[in-house]
Amino acid sequence: MKKSVIYAALLAAIASVGCGNKQDANDKNFGVAIGQFLDKRGDLCMSPSFTHDKWPVDLSQIELSMEKTMPSGPAGQMAALAAVGLASQSDIEVDQIAWTGKPTGNKIKMKRYALTDTGKKFYHEKQGVLCYGKESLDKVVKWDIPQSLGGALITNVKYLYKIEGLADWANNADVQAAFPYIRTMIDGAGKQEQAQGIKLTNQGWEALGLE
Template sequence: MSLRAGVLMFGCCVLALAGCGSKEDASEANFGAAISSFLTETGDLCLGFNIRQWPIDVAPGSLLASGQLEALEAAGLVSSEPAAVDEKNIFGKPTGFRTAVKRYQLSDKGKTFYRELSRSGLFANAGEIKGGDFCYGKEALDKVVKWEGPTKPGADQQVRVTYSYKINDLADWAKAPSIASAFPREAQILAGAGKQNWKVIVKLTSAGWEVVSGH
């Protein structure tokens, strides 16, 4: 066999092997990589306790979820003290009276788990609405359970992938009974790690499979 023929044969073998592991294949490895990449960007797990600014003043009978604030205080994320503020009428004008409140402020521990958030306002001239939340861990892929599709070959190939998740860097305070009671949705997420299945839609792009719709 000539040298040139040997090189050509070697090149064909390499291409054949590469084809066996193509990034376009509908495979557990490719779907897992797509989900992991997606969760790296979007997988922060937070309480959903969106606060515009600190401190927070809670008056007796306030509609604000003081039970959640008490749970956060029990976890050491906030501290409170009695305070008094000027009363205001429905037009925002001072009434001349003072109201006793419970004032909550971020603790040093709380600052390490608090994440500032920003999003566009509902109206074009609203600018950015800023707030923040307490984040307690990072969702990560546990395993790909199954997938459905692609239904047919073509340019627009989408697959529904079912996967289970795990939680990395889980904060100890998130496991406290007081947090589970005040934030039941988060308690369900913690309990579902490694057990509960979630679904995403992945789409075939020029760069391979990418998540286009999360759970």
């Protein structure tokens, strides 16, 4: 009996496409759900790699020496951000710390990178990331027939995205070399399919992961 009820609900959701209901399984309703998801979760952001996820960022001489050989490493990333005016740099000396956790009495030279006023405009302090644009829905490409899972109707939607409010510095070649993901996202706009799970609720279709 339970299976027949679920199956009937599935058929009703799919067959009601022509009724203009928010619970219909169609491109329009899935597009609304994806759009709402991207409104809340579509920020395109990045943070310095490895352990350098807070500002200011201090780099050792060893890290700095790897800037040319590892453009996507800490030194390459900081140099790229400084080149486009998002970060400033200064030479500092800090206490050398022994393996015991205590100062050795010696000083070591480091380079400190701090966000500029321009950089702070793109910085989301709570997440510790710099954001360069926002994903929005281009179009729904295709979707699977909704299936019952855990008592709910769920489908997987494939869609294309576009980028709104793209920061000028995100197109900088050095920035894209330091943060390859940025170039991947820019090049993929309107071309690279994304996937998102969607579930049926009393209010209509809703993207998974918004709870």
